[in-house]
Amino acid sequence: MIVFVYARDAHYGIGKDNGLPWHLPADLRHFKRTTTGQTIVMGRKTFDSMGGPLPNRNNVVLTRSRSFQAEGAEVIHSLDDVLQLSKQEAIYVIGGAEIFALLWDICDKHIVTVIDEKFEADTFVPPLSEQEWELVETVPGPIDEKNRYPHEYRTYVRKQAK
Template identity: 50%
Template structure:
């Protein structure tokens, strides 16, 4: 099973200059709890923006740069092969935009945090049609001093046609 996990604003923004344009501890906790113990697949730029392998997960980095290497990650140069690994191990694709754009066509589930605000940004999650995806779970996150933005966690499952 291939799953994509992302946080976006209400317009689909997922990043600005290589970083997330918000800080939302509830979403970071959701991401950690959802992905721990599972392999995660990301592009090289996403890995570099994180700055280290994420613990308690097999980290798979896809890049066309044949010279790229990093301690604690498995580097792949073929996105289809990397997606096959994720599929076999019920893993998650965690970004970035180019990887999401390709992987969404192969995904079985989407784990989406929607921050109900609008942010400036230059990177978007790919559009997806609710005619192809069924909302299977939704939970509102609490807005408080540490989590200043209203947000909702959603899981969509691909509708088999």
């Protein structure tokens, strides 16, 4: 199973200058709860932006570069490598945009934090089609002095072909 985990703004922005355009601690906690103990797959730029592997997760970096090495992470180089991993266990794809684009049509589930604000972004995801995706869970996120933006956590699963 291939699961995407990401946050997006009201205009489907997910990033700016290889980082997040917002600061939302509740979303970071949600991300940690969702991915701890799991295999996470990311692109090289995402890995570099984090400054190293995330603790308590099996970190996998997908890159075209055969010479790239990532201390504390497994490095893979192809879509076939991703598919082999996903046959063994659920994999949680955490970005970036190139990896999402590569796997978008074969993803099984989206766990999305939807932030009800528009931010300056340079990286986007497409909207999820109601014909292809079923919203199965919506949980409101907290709003307080540390979490200033209205947001909710949504889970979508791919609809079965009829």
